[in-house]
Amino acid sequence: MSLPTNEYIPHISYDSVIFGFSGEKLKILILEYHNMKTYALPGGFVKMDEPLDDAVKRGLSERTGLDKIYLEQFHTFGSMQRFKPEIMRRILEEQGHQVEDHWMLGRFITVGYYALINYESVIPTPDALSDSIDWYDYDQLPELMMDHRELVEKALEHLRIHLDHKLLSFNLLPDKFTMKELQQVYEAILGEELNRANFQRKMLSLGILQRHDKLYTGGSHKAPYLYSFKKN
Amino acid sequence: MSLPTNEYIPHISYDSVIFGFSGEKLKILILEYHNMKTYALPGGFVKMDEPLDDAVKRGLSERTGLDKIYLEQFHTFGSMQRFKPEIMRRILEEQGHQVEDHWMLGRFITVGYYALINYESVIPTPDALSDSIDWYDYDQLPELMMDHRELVEKALEHLRIHLDHKLLSFNLLPDKFTMKELQQVYEAILGEELNRANFQRKMLSLGILQRHDKLYTGGSHKAPYLYSFKKN
DNA sequence: TCAAAAGTGTTCCCTGTACACCCATGG
């Protein structure tokens, strides 16, 4: 595996907050650098003649194996607090790379994106600099490098604002799901409990849900309907 | 006057949509390049060791003479459609600059900001590359270079969404104003008419307006109260 | 027949909207 070379634009990067949902919990993909106990958001660089959005899609496909990903830009971070060349130097040295004047040691302005993906369909894949990439519960994140924690919070803030407006939540679920699962996604994102009856009514009143056959789980209670999102 | 040198980060710029309000109209500061009939948003570059937000504030102060400006980042644009080196080449040549391999001819990713300022307190000041900077009505903008029209639309979109949420509108008005003026600002931004009675009630119910003495305009009707925003 | 969860119904309250009415002011 090889490092990015200077076919990339210097001083510009992107970082992505990749949300998934499983076991009633909101989860985020976090990578760990080799032997470093240093945790970070998956990010990358933009090629000289590559559209910014394409660069992010490329990176996300490599990390998740997914092709069509719901992606939204939320903020660009350009403070000097985020300039910590020692950390990147240690990461590069650990890999045995020549580090003097390496372009990755420069000061970076990073564009933050968040993605919503279906937890089950992902195969997390590490990149050249990291030895692991895994899901972490939002409320049990490890300490993240630089300002990445701030990125997570700002991404979630944006997601909360746009949750109703753009009906994003279905990106986190499989094709068919129960009303309870949909409600759990909302609750995980919003961080609060919602009234079951009112939630059901509100979702149905939007007219974007397709009702399917009931799902018999074997539980000793009424079987719930399955729903999918209409694709018009 | 001198051009920016390479103490600036290459390939990164910012552009600002500066909103003002006068004569019931929403206005935007647009600059024109020397003898070019080319119109653009005021923008600039980031110094190597300068925080992004500071760079934008610096540029806006130079252009407007104002110090404390309400400023909000709204989106970062990184498509390849915005790479039009011929235009920048002509602008530089017109100024008699050496243009071969000039860093300003490279491909740029630009961070979009919008600002809200008090129309009356501004002294628009051109920069080295432009010979004029003036207010244009939002609904009578000239044709703008590259994707700057798209920036304007996206800025206004963000402003509309955050208008109520953050109570931004007072940045566009003088210290004291009438309820009618405030309503006109809202109507100019939202692009729709609002009910006078309900608008008044809603604003007052927010508890952020301080009522002052009445303003006698000499008009043959009831004199309106003046208001200011509470600063807590 | 019982508990648990799903589905639906009812009531209350708040907010936004539309419209009506009175008040101050200068001609």
Next chain:
DNA sequence: CCATGGGTGTACAGGGAACACTTTTGA
């Protein structure tokens, strides 16, 4: 005393929140 615009009152509709009731399922 009239036209104009400012300030306030009222009545109605729609949506959210809280809660109750019924239905389905397996044990």
